[in-house]
Amino acid sequence: xxxxxxxxxxxxxxxxxxxxxxxxxxxxxxxxxxxxxxxxxxxxxxxxxxxxxxxxxxxxxxxxxxxxxxxxxxxxxxxxxxxxxxxxxxxxxxxxxxxxxxxxxxxxxxxxxxxxxxxxxxxxxxxxxxxxxxxxxxxxxxxxxxxxxxxxxxxxxxxxxxxxxxxxxxxxxxxxxxxxxxxxxxxxxxxxxxxxxxxxxxxxxxxxxxxxxxxxxxxxxxxxxxxxxxxxxxxxxxxxxxxxxxxxxxxxxxxxxxxxxxxxxxxxxxxxxxxxxxxxxxxxxxxxxxxxxxxxxxxxxxxxxxxxxxxxxxxxxxxxxxxxxxxxxxxxxxxxxxxxxxxxxxxxxxxxxxxxxxxxxxxxxxxxxxxxxxxxxxxxxxxxxxxxxxxxxxxxxxxxxxxxxxxxxxxxxxxxxxxxxxxxxxxxxxxxxxxxxxxxxxxxxxxxxxxxxxxxxxxxxxxxxxxxxxxxxxxxxxxxxxxxxxxxxxxxxxxxxxxxxxxxxxxxxxxxxxxxxxxxxxxxxxxxxxxxxxxxxxxxxxxxxxxxxxxxxxxxxxxxxxxxxxxxxxxxxxxxxxxxxxx
Numbered sequence: 001x002x003x004x005x006x007x008x009x010x011x012x013x014x015x016x017x018x019x020x021x022x023x024x025x026x027x028x029x030x031x032x033x034x035x036x037x038x039x040x041x042x043x044x045x046x047x048x049x050x051x052x053x054x055x056x057x058x059x060x061x062x063x064x065x066x067x068x069x070x071x072x073x074x075x076x077x078x079x080x081x082x083x084x085x086x087x088x089x090x091x092x093x094x095x096x097x098x099x100x101x102x103x104x105x106x107x108x109x110x111x112x113x114x115x116x117x118x119x120x121x122x123x124x125x126x127x128x129x130x131x132x133x134x135x136x137x138x139x140x141x142x143x144x145x146x147x148x149x150x151x152x153x154x155x156x157x158x159x160x161x162x163x164x165x166x167x168x169x170x171x172x173x174x175x176x177x178x179x180x181x182x183x184x185x186x187x188x189x190x191x192x193x194x195x196x197x198x199x200x201x202x203x204x205x206x207x208x209x210x211x212x213x214x215x216x217x218x219x220x221x222x223x224x225x226x227x228x229x230x231x232x233x234x235x236x237x238x239x240x241x242x243x244x245x246x247x248x249x250x251x252x253x254x255x256x257x258x259x260x261x262x263x264x265x266x267x268x269x270x271x272x273x274x275x276x277x278x279x280x281x282x283x284x285x286x287x288x289x290x291x292x293x294x295x296x297x298x299x300x301x302x303x304x305x306x307x308x309x310x311x312x313x314x315x316x317x318x319x320x321x322x323x324x325x326x327x328x329x330x331x332x333x334x335x336x337x338x339x340x341x342x343x344x345x346x347x348x349x350x351x352x353x354x355x356x357x358x359x360x361x362x363x364x365x366x367x368x369x370x371x372x373x374x375x376x377x378x379x380x381x382x383x384x385x386x387x388x389x390x391x392x393x394x395x396x397x398x399x400x401x402x403x404x405x406x407x408x409x410x411x412x413x414x415x416x417x418x419x420x421x422x423x424x425x426x427x428x429x430x431x432x433x434x435x436x437x438x439x440x441x442x443x444x445x446x447x448x449x450x451x452x453x454x455x456x457x458x459x460x461x462x463x464x465x466x467x468x469x470x471x472x473x474x475x476x477x478x479x480x481x482x483x484x485x486x487x488x489x490x491x492x493x494x495x496x497x498x499x500x501x502x503x504x505x506x507x508x509x510x511x512x513x514x515x516x517x518x519x520x521x522x523x524x525x526x527x528x529x530x531x532x533x534x535x536x537x538x539x540x541x542x543x544x545x546x547x548x549x550x551x552x553x554x555x556x557x558x559x560x561x562x563x564x565x566x567x568x569x570x571x572x573x574x575x576x577x578x579x580x581x582x583x
Contacts, residue, residue, distance in 0.1 A: 033222035037244040047186040060531040062191035067159040068529035071518040109144035114168040123451035128442035129161030150471040153479030220536040246508035255505035271520040272434035277497040282423040282457025297494040302347035303397035320498035322487040323440040332484040335491040344400035365402040376426035378405035
């Protein structure tokens, strides 16, 4: 009987914990709500859409885009009713009539004019999507015309790009009409996407709730909690133990292990995202001066065995050469033959003949101009732990050629340090998302440096001219011709080292269904405007959803406690009756 009481008390304690709201981000159902918990790792959070690169937050959570990518990477109207070409330099856009800000105000043409003029006047991250825009003309509340500087081959990055609008009626009264708009924290943000902002606890979580006036319908989940993890291991363990429901951006090797878990579903998607090694070429040269020499950059490239690294660390990834994925029709196949062949010994000979000699016998060559050893500081993004292994592969080959690297882990918050002054680093490994075949080239232009969106500080007049020619292309054939030239220049000059294009794993608990998996699944830097709209628990009907599971657990726990108390009383009474009488 005593054992039974212990079991009853233990069970009631567990049920009471289930019925409490302690640790809200780890609650699946609470107060008659369905809550999805989405884990991300090491991401810096920025709610300002002018400067943020949290693309999923801007496409499919807090904001959304004019056009959306479909499952075959085609585009179709989303927030826009239509976009049509009036002439080669004019595009007319009509917004959906039932598109609202989260404060209930309608999304208007004036919001887009206000936002895009900010991006044009004060260059920022999303300026790359409106680079070709000359001016915005408002026709009425829902229709506006975009006048272009160049025809861009009929391709308009601002339709699918994350140059989302901000609410003019909120920002303008706050004086956010100049460069101050770029540093505005935007908390709490007023968005126009399927989920409204509720709460943000830095380093821990963001809570969003479904917006019932979203033009595509209210999402099926009531709340979306983005849980922020400091490490990949912690995030994956939380997924396995059911503390979170879905994760993004896990390494392929981890995804292969998770395939064995019957409680998890692993989905793989080919996405136009690439990982590359930035080479510090910023003017002013705080980085290693030898990296300005194409001979040194070529020698480093000859020490990168992309094929072996890919097979060992990223099974299924596609070896990369330029920002344009090899499986896109725009890819220039010639660059495969231009990329230097892997040969560390030949790299050493190349350096030797160029005057980079090991004068002190320590195994590391010196720069003949400065006497500085060819040892580089190599930063690797901590959220990609598998890339630390890639860095070690590369380091071993570099040593064969008489070079070396000091590998350093880099937190996401240090990204600003990489792309802003004083640029005090040499090599840095990161990832880029290719939103379109125009804006992907902007980070390698001279204009990207003052905009804070350059990756390597590359500044070359020939490349700048090619980029401008791309914007001025009058037809697709000309557009393709210049695309090929840009890619050839990129590889011939080894602007940076594109390693591979990703296969992206999304992993979620099998209790959930309805994820819009294509394009690219559940991805924090992704392309999918419909990611969470139809997500729901498997087999949950609206009637079942109406049950307050916490209340039910509390009632059951209470009943068990009452039974346990009665049992204890009965045991004590029985014990008293069994005691001998004193004489």
